[in-house]
Amino acid sequence: MMDLGARIYLAMRDLGARIYLTMMDLGARIYLAMRDLNARIYLAMRHLGARIYLAMRDLGAQIYLAMRGLGARIYLAMRGRLETAEETVFRKCKSVEYKLLMATADWNPLGDVYLRKTELYSMGWADIVDLNKFVAVASCQYGGPIALLRDDAQTARVQVSTKPVITTYTAAGYQIGQMRWNSGQIVKMGWTVTEDLLCVQDDGVVLVYDFFLNFKRTFGMGQEAKDVKVIDCQIFNSFQGTGIAILTSTFRIFIINSVDDPRIRRLAEVPGLQTAPSSWTIINLDRQSRALVAKGKELYLIDHGGQFQYQSPQISAEVNEYVMMSVSYSNKYLAMFTDSGVIWIGSSDLQKCYCEFNTKSPQCPQQLAWCGSGAVVAMWDKFMLVVGPDKDWIKFQFDSPVHLTQEDDGLRIIQNYQHEFLHKVPDVTEKIFKIGSMEPGAMLYEANREFMKGSQKADEYVRMIKDKLDIAVDQCIQAAGHELEPSKQKQLLRAASFGKCFLTDYNPQAFVDMCQMLRVLNQVRNHVIGIPLTYTQLEKLTTTVLIDRLVLRKFFAYAIKISQYLKIPEAEGSSRILAHWACYKVKQKNQDDEIIARAIAQKLGDTPGVSYSEVANEALECGREELAIRLLDYEPRAAHQVPLLMKMHKDQIALSKAIESGDTDLVYTVLLRLKESMTQGDFLMSIRSMPISYSLFLQYCRQQNPKLLEDLYYQEDNFIEEGNCKIMRSFDDERLDDRTETLNQAIKCYQKGRHDFVIKQTEDQIKLLKYQRRLEEEFNRPYMDLSLHQTIYRLTVENNYKVSEQLRKEFKVPDRRYWWIRIQGLAEAGEWVELDKFSRNKKPPVGMEAFVEVCAKHHNVNEAMKYMSRVSPEQKVRCLVKVGNKKAAADTAFENRNEEELNFVLSKCGHSDRQLVESIKSMKQQLGLKR
Template sequence: MANVSVAAEWQLLYNRYYRKPELYQMQWKHIDLSRNKVACATFGGPIAVIRDDSKIVQLYAESALRKLRIFNSAGVQVAETVWKHPGGRLVGMAWMDDQTLVCVVQDGTIYRYNVHAELQEPNVSMGSECFEQNVVDCIFWGNGVVCITEANQVFAVPDFKNPKPCKLADPCLDEYPLCAAVIEPQYTMSGNVEVLLGVGDHVLLVEEDGVQQLGVGVGPLQKMVVSRTGKLLASFTHDGRLLVISTDFSKIIFEYNCEAALPPEQLAWCGMDSVLLYWDDMLLMVGPYGDPVRYLYDEPIILIPECDGVRILSNTSMEFLQRVPDSTVSIFKIGSTLPAALLYDALDHFDRRSAKADENLRLIRSSLPEAVEACIDAAGHEFDVLRQRTLLRAASYGEAFSSHFQRDRFQEMCKTLRVLNAVRNPEIGIPLSIQQYKLLTASVLIGRLINAHQHLLALRISEYLGMNQEVVIMHWACSKITSSLAIPDATLLEILLDKLKFCKGISYAAVAAHADKNGRRKLAAMLVEHEPRSSKQVPLLLSIGEEDTALTKATESGDTDLVYLVLFHIWQKRPPLEFFGTIQARPLARDLFITYARCYKHEFLKDFFLSTGQLQDVAFLLWKESWELGKNPMASKGSPLHGPRIKLIEKAHSLFSETKEHTFESKAAEEHAKLLRMQHELEVTTKQAIFVDSSISDTIRTCIVLGNHRAALKVRTEFKVSEKRWYWLKVFALATIRDWDALEKFSKEKRPPIGYRPFVEACIDADEKGEALKYIPKLADPRERAESYARIGMAKEAADAASQAKDGELLGRLKLTFAQNAAASSIFDTLRDRLSFQGVS
């Protein structure tokens, strides 16, 4: 009998069954849909209601103030606000995919509200042209709107996430179109919105780039609506026919003569299987085959298309018209002997303790898995909790006798139904079907619940489904802060921490940022103390003005990037001395500041060192600056830049001299300044930029090369250059300019303190063997003489000198030098033999 009563509620459309269960008795009072503009969100979303100002209505006992009221799908009011927008009549309103209510007024201004009837900034304007022409009609889709003006121009906001209005191509119409529909951007080849306008006997397809004429001869069309997939168009013709056409107008799918002169008030798709037409007392459901189904209504209704059917809203109830799922048909169809029906029947016999239960099970033993699956599937499509339970019991009963069934499927369905039953509760009022739930996804559903401030349910569902609860708790905490202005900070902190502690990894910093945004800085400071991640904690402390705490936390973390973030922040906000005092007490911060300032902010760093009495550090900076100045390409040819350089080094010298520990640096700076000054003078007198930044030795050498012996002597005297070094420098300088007479004269001034070897080296390096011969005989060491003779190719003399030295190893080496010369080689061999013979005797 149960099967009969279930199937008795169905209607047959050709070979498919449809049912129309009541989801809710509406809990609102005195709402007449015919007197109001109404917007209903898909996926069981909220309903927005506002008095229709285009109609003259009797106010009864209600206020003359127009109110925008928001209800859930069960008619429970969740919010209201006074409508106080100028700009003319409200042309249309609809809910976007993210449950933002979009309201379009006559002058092209678009107002947006959230589910709590709070106005969202900024408002969107369709532009001055739209403002001048007035909006007459608008068509909405998932996340956009198309407006048609009195001048028959078409404007669109393709995506409210980035609300930029655009004007579509001019359709060049003299009369207002008979009807309009929109193909969403996701279903068009171009990826842009396409608008269909019913004009005369054809349809115009309007895009941004142009206008096309389609379907000549199909019209005039009075009403159009595009299917969910964007591929089919249902339309009502002027002669009372329902036409279903492909949206490219290439073929007519089917047509049905409604025998009605008046076009329907509403036209909607019911899934993809049938089309609904509504006149003021009748709802007609037409399929591609067979006779249509009629439903009579004595009150106005609104059709709300869903992915798997249509919700029907009236003044008193919310119904759901859907095709009966195949699994449900297999169980409840009158006279069904399919395995699922027999399994369901077996449970009934089992409950009545009838032996027929066992008989049924024997009949379907081989088909038990599919019977169990059908019962589970049918349970998922039910809105009636008792029927869900019975179907699941039947599945469980069959499962006990089947070893080939996946138990996960049963558990998953139980979980899903618990979630669906929870949100279908009239107080929540989200009557999702299982198909809608799967399409929407659990995470989006949780997002919608928290936006509706149903935090507890959202938390329980997240926990039950094993999902991240952080999103829910975060939203709850932020909402609590916003709505608890009267609660003292300390009390509110306790309330928040009590819940936040249950969620590991929660961002206390984000909650604190929200508290700060709401003007509760003290609460923000208290909250941020609980944030374990310095990277989140420190920026927030800065934003709420807790710089010192931020610096402490950053240095404790050891993260140099964070320390720099705080340093730069404080640096900009505080006077230098106060800033120096702040960082001086924190070694890491101080060292990082010094490292940065050493590269980029010398002057500031000098101020810092002076403030802390580190004079030697200032001196080093000044010295470095002098070198930087020296790198300037202008610092040459007697450049005036040398003056400041010398002053910098002298200043460094005076600072070094104030501390006993830096005597060497003080002396070095003094001599550096003196040398620079002399080099600068030399460049000025010689007009050659070759002295500055060279060493003392190079300066002396350059002076001699240039013939300026007096200057060379002055540098020698000034810097107390030793006699040995002086001799080395002068010898090689004279050899460089090949002044052999001066070299000889220099060698005879007195016995050179460095000996004659440098003279020999200088001459040989200059390839002047004759000059070298002047000095080789004067070499005291016979080994040196031998090697020197060998270097200028004089074998006999080399051999004589080597024999004086009585050094066999030296003779061997010299022989190698003259390896190409057989006669010379034999001389060395003879000498070696003689030497070894003498050694033996």
């Protein structure tokens, strides 16, 4: 481009594309050779020959000014002498290609892909922490916290005996917690997936601490680990969460797959292992955790089923020992470092070898890690080597010690002054920013830039991708998600928004979702919060877990705002967060109980899904009983109030709350608790003042403890109820004399209560029992405990008519009642002749319809029809219906000219009586005409 002083020669497609950019002021040439669709960019600069270094110590230093409101970074090279050639070119060169070059200046080619190293934070500990002085560094994945262990005695920096100190920091380098270690020797530190710190001691004890180094729990790795000591440990991600594997001094490996459910399993022993393995690691595939152990140059895969498999990976280099191993985040790939300096890269099942790279270093690296799943990183002191699967490599030099943390999509690099993220340039980002790219996203991005300048070239670019504009918009949206700098995110999203304007049926939901996610990510990446999540990581972590991590860090306001912004349901979002806030609030011991309770009530109000009882229980766990009681006053559900009040031994208050609720089960719960915790006298005295609770207790005694109930009535001089209790107790006496005695005691109680009717009934009961005993002795059949009615009925069924008659006279049974019993007994016994005789003795007080009814009940229609002529006219229709003769019943009702009786017969007709129904309707019409 002539007006910019540079010419770009693009020779593409058939010859493979070479771009020669001659930059006279820089004295360098950039050769871009794109062969076989694989592009490699070689940036030749005077001093390094391959890369552009913007930080040149001799010529000046870079000052990084992060302007978060604008989302941009300005790089100024200052500290005088001569103005650098790079600045001169930057001011003069405004071509599109040069700006794309600057966008890709931090890209490093690694075979067919590019890696870029992005600064996440300037560490807040910059002037405080020197990683060289710490014996252990543990960083949690997904942008989690960092734990540092300092042991001056172990590093021989002081002569006096001191205890180790553990300090936790955010990913931005700001201190969270600190404690002096007072337990055993720490072998390994690591973090769980829920951001709990694990400290594994040499006696196999694992201590678990929270984010702020508050102790949570502890568990052991078994008796053998305690007896023979642990010499090495691996903390790994398993299919069940976070697992731990230990290596004892007897060279046995014990493993648990979840620290939340520590079930210890012993792995198979490596044959012939007499010394510590040269290296080992845990591989988690197919929902099974196995250990890969190197015994010199021999490799064994062992599991908890007692099986071991000898492994022979494809390797051409001479190997005496495998001295270091590293498994990728996905557990699909494995890297091993040999004693000869060779890095072997292959599949974790050791069936495939992708690369053997000779580092030519006899020294074992301090760390071996994976950058995502596409590159292996080896770290020696301040020198880092990145190796790809095709033997491509990149090297980085650092000014301070480095700690590496594997992530699913990259590698975090923690230093004294910086926290950086090394990762593969996403394909969609490469398509947009790669020099010479003709992808739709790249053209749309440039079109938007021209549009912002008011250039007509914007229209030309849009026309070039007219048919692929939707693809271009999608590419810009996706690329924005992978950018960590807000300024680049805005540029890409503006380009996407610009492209959407030319599409009529484009669904904007992806654009809206991306804007929301990026706002959330930019907020949590802020150094105040310090969670440097990428969009890829957030997709796997989920927003729910992210909110949990904000709550864990006590960023309740941020968590609520994010949940409301993302429209998360209250039960999973703001309500749950407020509950956590309230539990945190009650732990603040420097405030008065009344103030805290009022503040919690004002904040929570009637928020659905928040239980004041849970908050009160948390206050009780913290030893703040008065605060717990105050909080329970705001709990609307008595079922949640009462158990906690009982836990605090506030039984009287609990009983009052239970009575107010009207829940009898709840009242019983409190009453039983009071009964167990108090003497009987105190208990009874306490509940007598509450009539409802006392009556419920009496009801309980009536079912569960009749003797206590009788004693209570005796104490109250309630003679009638006391007598009733004795009546009920008499049924438990097996001997007649005992029962009679108990009934006589009941009579005395009734006499005190002056209840003559009950006295007479009880006397009759005693008489009946004696009579039944004589009957049993005479007929050798059971009669005891039958009622008078049942006794007469059984005598009738058994043809003892005289005895039943005598019993009727003895107990003065009314005639109507006796006739009914006698009729039913004769019908049950099938004594139809005797039944007919009995009906003719005298006029039955129950009417003849009773005879018809019992005959019909026993399905003897013929016998029932014998009595039909003696049935009164008023009952004849109903009796005919009872024997099933609805036709005769209808005719009789018609003869009686009684429409009501016709309606009764009609109501008893079913679907099979259609003809009769029509006949009855006709009869009703005739009766109506006659009227």
